[in-house]
Amino acid sequence: DAGVTQSPTHLIKTRGQQVTLRCSPKSGHDTVSWYQQALGQGPQFIFQYYEEEERQRGNFPDRFSGHQFPNYSSELNVNALLLGDSALYLCASSSKPGLARETQYFGPGTRLLVL
């Protein structure tokens, strides 16, 4: 049973560029959430996708956008990159939206460095 997978593992970009990160959820899961983990901090919620729609959003600017595909995989896009966007980006998948006690399973993350 494949867990949550993310690509690429590492990425280096320059300020002002755009980046796309990808996530495939754990088998049987239909909900994908994205988190940003800055160095030395806990992960912060960016947004969540279910049924190809953004269902919830954290306190992140519109430069952060996403998409969910019919096969439940998801993309995170960040435009106009800033140095402060350098972080580990984690994808988490789960099932049964509406149940806050449901476990979220995390992928290994994509480490983004903005120069």
Place this chain on the structure above:
Amino acid sequence: AQSVTQLGSHVSVSEGALVLLRCNYSSSVPPYLFWYVQYPNQGLQLLLKYTSAATLVKGINDFEAEFKKSETSFHLTKPSAHMSDAAEYFCAVSDVNYGGSQGNLIFGKGTKLSVKP
């Protein structure tokens, strides 16, 4: 709104000693609480979760945590530390205040556990 505070950014114990990692939460509704572990250069792995059943929750690798409503705490313990337990540990609460859809997780800042031989 929910929040989590982890006391101690860095805890060091000797191999075989008791591990105690502290977590306090703030929540206006009964919380769902989680402990995750993150090994270097990896994602997060669930250790255990509290979902309003038993207050003493047992997880993987002999970790356990006790939910204490009166103290708003959910501290993580392990009787005997192993070298392989060296990692960063995150306490999280599920945010339930948005019309019934699934809770995103609100994380503490993490506690880095070192285990000395």
